[in-house]
Amino acid sequence: MSHTVTVRWSTRLPDSVFGRATPGGTLELNQRWLDDLVAGSEGDFPEGRQHRTLRRELLATLVHEVAHLYDRGRYWSNEQRTLLRQCRSRFRTQGKAGLPGECLGQTERRFTLSDAPRFLDLAGWPQQVGRRGAREAMNRQTYRSPDDYERFSPAEYLAVNLEYFLLDPQYHCRRPALHAYFAAHFGWAPDVDTACPTTIPYLRAGLDTRQPALGWLDPERIYAVHYLLAEPNEQWVSRWGHSMLRLVICAPGRPLGPDCLLDLDYHLVLSFRAFVDDLQLSSWDGLIGNYPSRLFILPLQQVIDEYTQIELRGLSSVPLRLDEQARYQLAQQAAALHWSYDGTYYFISNNCAVETLKLLRTGSAERAMQDLDSLTPRGLLRLLASRGLADMEPLQDRQAALRQGYYFDSYEERYRHMFSVLRTQLQIPAEQMEDWFNTDAQIRRDWFAEADTRTTAALLVLEEAIRRRQALEIQQDLKLRLLSPSAPPELAAAAHDMEGILAGSSFLSRPGELLREGYGLPQPEEARRFTDLADARHQALRTNADQLEQRLLAMIDPHQRQQLDATSDNLQLLGEQLRQLHGESGGVQLP
Incomplete structure (x- = not known):
């Protein structure tokens, strides 16, 4: 079904407004840009506009406003209008206000594209869990947007994205799911010359x-x-x-x-x-x-x-x-x-x-x-x-x-199995695995000489677990000391530096904040630039983290540091012992 949209140039629009649709369905464009458009000049076209050139901006304005007319149902068929009136009448009979959104929901949302469930899913207004059909109130897809205005409402999201669907030959690569949705809805999509990356x-x-x-x-x-x-x-x-x-x-x-x-x-x-x-x-x-x-x-x-x-x-x-x-x-x-x-x-x-x-x-x-x-x-x-x-x-x-x-x-099951091997083979005095973990590293080492290949392997696994637990305990202890109001100046300074490292690492969970150019999925050239930026940030974070680690090592409780170093020595001894025993035995099966 085809319809005619009247377009006219207007002198009534503010300079910052390129165009708008009137309540009567006419589309007005700002006449201040007419001479520049005819002359092929950019004139004083403002910087920062999403579509970069005057011609593209005016074309985008046309698409945007026509999208609103289409979405508002101005060009519905008589059958569609009749169904909507019947729906509203039913709602009024039930004592309800009969809002269009509710009526469209009752008729399988056949009329407005921006209210379609699948569109809302892809656009960033998914169903709330536990609310039986209610949609999220706010669009949280805040990064890699072609125009922040799209998140104002589903209707604006539709209009903005139809601009790019029609005018940007990369749209099918940058927002492939939305491109596929629009192509299926309209039964047509613009021809494109470039293929999208497969990864x-x-x-x-x-x-x-x-x-x-x-x-x-x-x-x-x-x-x-x-x-x-x-x-x-x-x-x-x-x-x-x-x-x-x-x-x-x-x-x-x-x-x-x-x-x-x-x-x-x-x-x-x-x-x-x-x-x-x-x-x-x-x-x-x-x-x-x-x-x-x-x-x-x-x-x-x-x-x-x-x-x-x-x-x-x-x-x-x-x-x-x-x-x-x-x-x-x-x-x-x-x-x-x-x-x-x-x-x-x-x-x-x-x-x-x-x-x-x-x-x-x-x-x-x-x-x-x-x-x-x-x-x-x-x-x-x-x-x-x-x-x-x-x-x-x-x-x-x-x-x-x-x-x-x-x-x-869970490795806890493996650790308990290994501990049972020690109890059986070495007759160690510790009755519980936690008792063995808390035993002094030197005392644990005294049992190494009595271990065969199988028991040495069990000792090695448990020493690795002990070292991991020691590191976690040291981290927790340092954190509590760093957070203490009475922390000495060197700890307070370390805490400040650590918070800076954590804040600086936010891009690891939010990559869109690091790549400001483009929108949607990064394309190959953007990905290459992103890699350079991310590698530089990685290197800076690693350097800062290594420097902070050296400072924190000096702040560890002396007894904790002594036990950590002794456990590291135990691991080295057990590794050498296991290799020697394994070679002598010709390859005994390990636990």
Whole structure:
């Protein structure tokens, strides 16, 4: 159906306004730019406008205002108008006001594009979890925007994005999900000459010098998506577990299939976390929303080590029943949020489970996901399983799950097994593992000479655990001393420097703040510049952190430092002893 929009030049518009639509449906353009447009001159075209040139800005204004006319339903058919009147009449009969949004909801939102559920999901107004269809009040996709005005309302978001959909040949690469949505809605899209990169950039959230700052995700190589649940522990912030998503990515050259579960080095984890930029983790701040909630994309092995070795929590990896298209869309949405999203963490109402559920809803677009509601990680898993969306079968046999990569056990279980080896083989006096951990390092060393190959291996594993625990205890002790109001000047200065390092590391969780040019997903040239910027920031952070570490080492309690150094010596001795015994025995099986 075609309609005519009247366009005229107007002398009544303020200089800063390029154009607007009148209540009667006429589109007015600012006449002050007419002579420059005809002459092909930029005149005194203001700097900082999003579309860079006068002609593009006027074209964008036309598209923007026509989009509003289209969205407001000015060109609805008579059938559509009749349905809307009937809907309003029903609402009035029921004693309701009959607002257009409510009526459109009753008629499957057939008329306004900016009110369509799928559009709202992609635009940044997802459903609130626990509110049965209510939408988020604020758009939190604050970075990598072509025009901040788009977040004013869904209607403005639609108008701004249609400008770029029609005028920017890179739009299909920068915002691929929205481009696909508009193309499907209109049954048409502008011709483009360039192909999009097949991989999506993401920032590695760490300071590992062995890896470049920028990683690349290939959605085509995602074999499966798992719901990754970290088991709860006794810590206040961890007592309900932690929700994440695991992308099972196949190694290059391997066809999509179950064998991709073996490619652990390529698997990634999508994890919403509260970014804490101070030394004090406050439970009250988590409750009232003083911590940002951001999406980290992490290597699976890093997540496994963090939870199983440091936090001593098991990880369950539960396959989700998502088809290829849903997996692809989920990866695109995750990448978009990684670069743009800066939410607010609330321990009760916007925690990791809530954020993960919103990502599953908006990313997969699966109808069965839309009415799920859960505020806790374990509750969400139970709900996914009860709806047939999560496959719990691979976890029924714990040993098989361990072998096949569906479960990663807490190292605490391994430590207790190793301790039982010591109790049996060496007859050590410690009755509990914690007693052995608290034994003086020199006394532990006295038992080394009596150990065979198997027992030496057990001693080595436990010494590693002891050193890790000592380091955590030292960190906690230093933190308490740094936060003390009576801290000496050298500690106060160190605390100030540490807070500066934490603040300076915010870009690791919010990469969009570092790359101001462009919008949406970074394109190749922007990615190269981003890599240079991130590498420089990485190097500065590493230098500052190394300098601070040397200062803090001098502030460690002398007894703690002595025990830490002695445990390091123990590890070296046990490593040498194990290599010697293993060579002499011809390869005895280790525990």
